[in-house]
Amino acid sequence: MTDYRTLTLTLDGGDVAIRLRPDLAPGHVERIATLANEGFYDGVVFHRVIAGFMAQGGDPTGTGTSGSKLPNLKAEFSAEPHVRGVCSMARTNQPDTANSQFFICLDDARFLDRQYTVWGQVESGMELVDALPKGEPPRNPGKIVKARVA
Numbered sequence: 001m002t003d004y005r006t007l008t009l010t011l012d013g014g015d016v017a018i019r020l021r022p023d024l025a026p027g028h029v030e031r032i033a034t035l036a037n038e039g040f041y042d043g044v045v046f047h048r049v050i051a052g053f054m055a056q057g058g059d060p061t062g063t064g065t066s067g068s069k070l071p072n073l074k075a076e077f078s079a080e081p082h083v084r085g086v087c088s089m090a091r092t093n094q095p096d097t098a099n100s101q102f103f104i105c106l107d108d109a110r111f112l113d114r115q116y117t118v119w120g121q122v123e124s125g126m127e128l129v130d131a132l133p134k135g136e137p138p139r140n141p142g143k144i145v146k147a148r149v150a
Helices: 028-039 126-130
Strands: 006-011 014-020 047-051 052-058 085-087 101-103 118-124 146-149
Touching: 006 028, 014 028, 014 126, 028 118, 028 146, 118 126
Parallel strands: none
Antiparallel strands: 006 014, 006 146, 014 118, 047 052, 052 101, 085 101, 085 118
16 A cells, blocks of 8 residues: 555645545545545535534535445544544445545544544644535535645
């Protein structure tokens, strides 16, 4: 497996740097990196942004009902807490259904601990995530202009 370090999400206002955590979720980090470097996330919106909770994106249809054409991932749950800035995978009510959708915690959400796969932590640019338009879906959703892993 490649030793990925940082995912950069370029949003309308600038860059969000996310430190990847292959030590917690190697399969999910590999998936995020693959999709990012293939351009999968470029132009994808944050379709669900709930103030005080989280911002969710990663669905190419922008509806929250789809993912990539790759197979779903087996859960890699850990004891890592869901606190402000943590990046985790979205899924259905079945544990092994994460694919391409992810969320960034806007505040502590410890009730998600050990139930969702944590794969990263925002290191800079959290103010840009905080500024994303709110809604389910937002009227004018924020989008990922470009996503790349270095």
